[in-house]
Amino acid sequence: MDTNRLLHLFEQHYGINQGEVRLFHAPGRVNLIGEHLDYNGGYVLPAALQIGTYLLIRSNADRMLRLASVQFEEAASFSIDELPTVKSDMWTDYPLGVVHEMNKAGHPITQGYDLLVAGNIPNGAGLSSSASLEVVIGYALLTLEGYPIDRTALARLSQRAENQFVGVNSGIMDQFAVSHGKQDHAILLDCDSLQYEHVPFQIQGYKLIIGNTNKRRGLVDSKYNERRTQCDEAVEKLKQVYPDLTYLAHLTSEQFQQAKHVLTDRVVCQRAEHVVFENERVKQSMKALREGDLLAFGQLMNASHESLRDLYEVSCEELDVMVQEARTVNGTIGSRMTGAGFGGCTVSLVAQAAVEDFVNTVGANYERHTGLKPDFYVCDVGDGVIELEWPAFIATDESI
Numbered sequence: 013m014d015t016n017r018l019l020h021l022f023e024q025h026y027g028i029n030q031g032e033v034r035l036f037h038a039p040g041r042v043n044l045i046g047e048h049l050d051y052n053g054g055y056v057l058p059a060a061l062q063i064g065t066y067l068l069i070r071s072n073a074d075r076m077l078r079l080a081s082v083q084f085e086e087a088a089s090f091s092i093d094e095l096p097t098v099k100s101d102m103w104t105d106y107p108l109g110v111v112h113e114m115n116k117a118g119h120p121i122t123q124g125y126d127l128l129v130a131g132n133i134p135n136g137a138g139l140s141s142s143a144s145l146e147v148v149i150g151y152a153l154l155t156l157e158g159y160p161i162d163r164t165a166l167a168r169l170s171q172r173a174e175n176q177f178v179g180v181n182s183g184i185m186d187q188f189a190v191s192h193g194k195q196d197h198a199i200l201l202d203c204d205s206l207q208y209e210h211v212p213f214q215i216q217g218y219k220l221i222i223g224n225t226n227k228r229r230g231l232v233d234s235k236y237n238e239r240r241t242q243c244d245e246a247v248e249k250l251k252q253v254y255p256d257l258t259y260l261a262h263l264t265s266e267q268f269q270q271a272k273h274v275l276t277d278r279v280v281c282q283r284a285e286h287v288v289f290e291n292e293r294v295k296q297s298m299k300a301l302r303e304g305d306l307l308a309f310g311q312l313m314n315a316s317h318e319s320l321r322d323l324y325e326v327s328c329e330e331l332d333v334m335v336q337e338a339r340t341v342n343g344t345i346g347s348r349m350t351g352a353g354f355g356g357c358t359v360s361l362v363a364q365a366a367v368e369d370f371v372n373t374v375g376a377n378y379e380r381h382t383g384l385k386p387d388f389y390v391c392d393v394g395d396g397v398i399e400l401e402w403p404a405f406i407a408t409d410e411s412i
């Protein structure tokens with residue numbers, strides 16, 4: 013992304029004046045393993061990407077909050093003394109939600125700002141473009157207002173903006189990964205306590221390839237909320253055996269086996285089984301990564317996909333085809349869907365020497381089966397939200 017060009021666009025849009033334009037960047041994220049565990053109090057293992065959202069921002073003297081985007085045509089401006097309190101179903105809901113939550117947290121904006129955002133995360137692909145936007149706005153406004161920055165508090169504030177203002181009931185994983193990302197490290201996050209650890213993600217000789225199915229994700233919010241309700245129902249039933257249970261992921265697989273007879277609804281039982289075993293897979297993944305056993309990690313990725321497909325039922329034909337095709341490539345050691353599901357992306361761990369073959373073979377076979385043209389990104393793991401110096405350069409993931 014050419015940040016000088018972004019500066020030029022900013023000045024075209026808002027004019028040139030004495031004020032300093034500052035530049036911020038927040039990444040997207042990929043989840044390596046631990047899917048649909050964040051709202052179940054389990055462990056997740058996401059990593060920040062190098063693709064992300066840039067924000068150019070300058071304070072103004074007229075107490076206006078002006079929002080513009082390179083990707084979206086709609087621009088908006090509001091008096092900071094009369095900010096909307098309900099959403100309008102535009103991209104501007106994300107920044108407004110963050111400002112709203114800053115207010116509620118006792119960190120209001122005290123002056124006006126002109127903002128331009130530009131992103132290279134494909135929208136709606138399950139790589140957290142919305143969390144990236146929320147976190148970059150929150151980080152920049154807190155910085156310019158001189159408020160202290162606590163990255164975990166920023167993640168929670170951004171999550172509240174999404175849950176309460178935008179109205180999507182997501183967990184904490186995305187905003188946390190975008191806030192706390194670290195180059196060449198994955199983040200092991202306990203979503204109950206929010207304790208976390210940066211885990212070196214050493215995959216010498218291998219590459220992470222994200223495959224975008226380009227399948228539009230229909231009804232994802234309602235199906236996501238349905239899964240959450242089913243998990244809550246499972247906890248309620250399991251309290252007959254474990255009265256103090258608060259989250260499904262607190263059960264070991266042995267405890268689950270002993271109690272699952274109370275889950276008489278087959279579907280609810282399957283959802284719970286995914287959560288309990290996926291949580292154990294994250295723990296096993298940590299062991300495998302610490303021991304440098306990438307083959308074992310790849311197998312856990314594969315098992316995660318099977319469970320999301322068969323038990324949690326959040327995969328779809330396009331994701332399954334892409335995963336299946338990925339696994340036929342010599343050099344792929346693991347492949348799974350990533351994110352909420354119902355479309356979006358897969359993540360695969362592939363020997364470096366096989367990357368070209370992977371992209372060509374999976375691309376052609378996927379298109380033949382589904383009629384959709386996929387995109388592939390060969391990824392490195394990047395940093396969390398930061399302020400950049402001018403002239404700024406940030407590596408972007410290679411898109412093929």
Ligand code: GLA
Pocket residue numbers: 043046047048049050051182183184185186351352353
């Ligand atoms: C979406 C949500 C996250 C998480 C994942 C599934 O990305 O925003 O909170 O629940 O789905 O793991």
